[in-house]
Amino acid sequence: MRHIAIIGSGPAGYYTAEAAQKTFGDDVRIDVFDRLPVPYGLIRTGVAPDHQSIKAVSKRYEKVALSENVRFVGNVAIGEDVSIPELRGLYDAVILATGAPRDRPLGIPGDDLGNVFGSAAFVGWYNGHPQFAGLDPDLSGKTAVVIGMGNVALDVARILAKTRGELAGSDIVTHALHALDNSKLERIVLLGRRGPHQIMMTPKELGELGELARAAPHVAQTDLPPPEDDAILEPGLRKSVSHLRAFAATPEHIRAEKPVEVEFVFLSAPRALLGTGKVEAIEIEKTRLVHGQAEGTGAIERLRADLVVSCIGYRTSPIPDVPFDERAGRFANDDGRILTGLYCVGWARRGPSGTIGTNRPDGYAVVEHVAEDIEQGMLGRAVKQGGEGFDRLAAERHLRVVTFRDWKKIEEAEERAARDGAPREKFVDVEAMIRAGD
Numbered sequence: 001m002r003h004i005a006i007i008g009s010g011p012a013g014y015y016t017a018e019a020a021q022k023t024f025g026d027d028v029r030i031d032v033f034d035r036l037p038v039p040y041g042l043i044r045t046g047v048a049p050d051h052q053s054i055k056a057v058s059k060r061y062e063k064v065a066l067s068e069n070v071r072f073v074g075n076v077a078i079g080e081d082v083s084i085p086e087l088r089g090l091y092d093a094v095i096l097a098t099g100a101p102r103d104r105p106l107g108i109p110g111d112d113l114g115n116v117f118g119s120a121a122f123v124g125w126y127n128g129h130p131q132f133a134g135l136d137p138d139l140s141g142k143t144a145v146v147i148g149m150g151n152v153a154l155d156v157a158r159i160l161a162k163t164r165g166e167l168a169g170s171d172i173v174t175h176a177l178h179a180l181d182n183s184k185l186e187r188i189v190l191l192g193r194r195g196p197h198q199i200m201m202t203p204k205e206l207g208e209l210g211e212l213a214r215a216a217p218h219v220a221q222t223d224l225p226p227p228e229d230d231a232i233l234e235p236g237l238r239k240s241v242s243h244l245r246a247f248a249a250t251p252e253h254i255r256a257e258k259p260v261e262v263e264f265v266f267l268s269a270p271r272a273l274l275g276t277g278k279v280e281a282i283e284i285e286k287t288r289l290v291h292g293q294a295e296g297t298g299a300i301e302r303l304r305a306d307l308v309v310s311c312i313g314y315r316t317s318p319i320p321d322v323p324f325d326e327r328a329g330r331f332a333n334d335d336g337r338i339l340t341g342l343y344c345v346g347w348a349r350r351g352p353s354g355t356i357g358t359n360r361p362d363g364y365a366v367v368e369h370v371a372e373d374i375e376q377g378m379l380g381r382a383v384k385q386g387g388e389g390f391d392r393l394a395a396e397r398h399l400r401v402v403t404f405r406d407w408k409k410i411e412e413a414e415e416r417a418a419r420d421g422a423p424r425e426k427f428v429d430v431e432a433m434i435r436a437g438d
C-alpha cells in the first residue's frame, strides 16, 4: 500500500487525487489536506459568485472525495500545524497543491493607503474567505480603479457594477451584498498598461459587461487599432476585441441611460497612489507599445480613485523546508518535482495561469512522476504509516480535524441559511464552520 498526502483541496488537489486513484487503484490511500475546514479552494473563494455554473465542477471533486481510499483532512495548515518533514516521514509522496493565495504587490508609492486592495483580498471579501471577510471596503466614493486587464479584473468590475437583483441567484456573502447595495460608485475604470490587442479577457466574460442592468462599458474609438489589424489575432482574442469594438460603437446617449460607467483606459501604467490616509487619486504614466511591451512615454496624468483594486497576479505562500523560487513566486521545481518524494502541482507549480481545466493534466503528470519514482525505487519500500500515523500525530497535538462528513454538514447548514433564490449563505468564520460541522 502506498500513501499519498495532497496539500490543498482546490482543483489541482482533487484532479491529482483522481489521477492517483486511476493510476494506483486499490493500492493507494490518499489524504487531501486543507488549512480551511471547507474544500475546493478558489472554486469556493475565487470564482465569481454570479458564475454558479462554473462552481458546479466541485460535484466532480465530491465524487473523488467520497471514494473509499480518499479522505478530506480539513482545518490543518501544513507548515504550521504539521511540518513538511513530518509528512514526508509518514507518506510515500507529498504533493503541494496550495495554489497562489497572495497578491503580487503593486510596489508603487502609496500602495499602503486605505481603500487599496489586492484582488485576493477583495475577491475573498465578497466570496466569504475567512481571512478577508472583515475587509470592509469603503464604497461611498464615486470612482473605483481596477488595475489589470484580465478575467479577475473583469470579475471585480462586474461585481462592483451589478445590482442586487442581478446578484440574486449568486452566493455572494450578505455583508458584501449590503455594502454593494449602498455603493455610490458611478465610474469603474479598468486600467491597463498595454492596448486592446493585449487584453487577457475571455470573450464570454467580456461580453457580459455589455448586458448589465445599470452599467454600460465605454471604450474610446480612438484607442482601437484599425479593424483590419484584428486579422492576426487568435480567434478567442479576436472575439474579445470585437466586444471592445461593439462597446466603442455604442452611442453616448444609449450609454447615458445607465448611471454607472465601466471605462477602459489603455496604455496607462500606474506610478503612484495619492491621498491622505485613504486613496484619492492614481497617477499614471501613458505608455506606448514596443514589440508588444509597454514603454513609458513620460506623460503623467492623474485620475480620481476612491477605491483601488489591483488584479495583477498572485504568488504562492512559502512553506518552511520547501525550496522556493522568489523571483517566480512559486515552489522551486523541475516539472513538478521538488525533492525526493515531494512534488507540486497546479498554481503552486506553474503560477497563476490557465483555467480550472488546466490543472487536470497537471495532476495527471505529477502522479506519473510519482509512479516513475516508485518504480525506480526512489521512494523506498511500501512501509510508511500514512493516515494512521497522521491521526496519531493529530491526536497528540489536539488538532480539530474536519472530515468530509463534517463538511457535508457545513454545506447543508449553508444551504439552509441561503437568501431566497441563492444557493447558499457561506460561513465566513472558521469557528462557525467548525461548529456547524460538529
Ligand SMILES: Cc1cc2nc3c(=O)[nH]c(=O)nc-3n(C[C@H](O)[C@H](O)[C@H](O)COP(=O)(O)OP(=O)(O)OC[C@H]3O[C@@H](n4cnc5c(N)ncnc54)[C@H](O)[C@@H]3O)c2cc1C
Binding pocket: 007, 008, 009, 010, 011, 012, 013, 033, 034, 035, 036, 039, 040, 041, 042, 043, 046, 047, 048, 051, 054, 076, 077, 078, 079, 097, 098, 099, 100, 101, 123, 152, 155, 319, 345, 346, 347, 348, 353, 354, 355, 356, 357, 359
Ligand atoms: C478571482 C478568480 C476567479 C477565477 N475564475 C475562474 C473561472 O471563472 N474559470 C476558470 O476556469 N478559472 C478561474 N480561476 C482560476 C482557478 O480558480 C484556478 O485555476 C484554480 O483554482 C487553481 O487551482 P489550485 O488547486 O492550484 O489552487 P487553489 O484553488 O487556490 O487551491 C489551493 C488550496 O490549498 C489550500 N492551502 C493553501 N496553503 C495551505 C497549507 N499550507 N496547508 C493546507 N492547505 C493549504 C487552500 O486553502 C486552497 O483550498 C479564477 C481564479 C481567481 C483568483
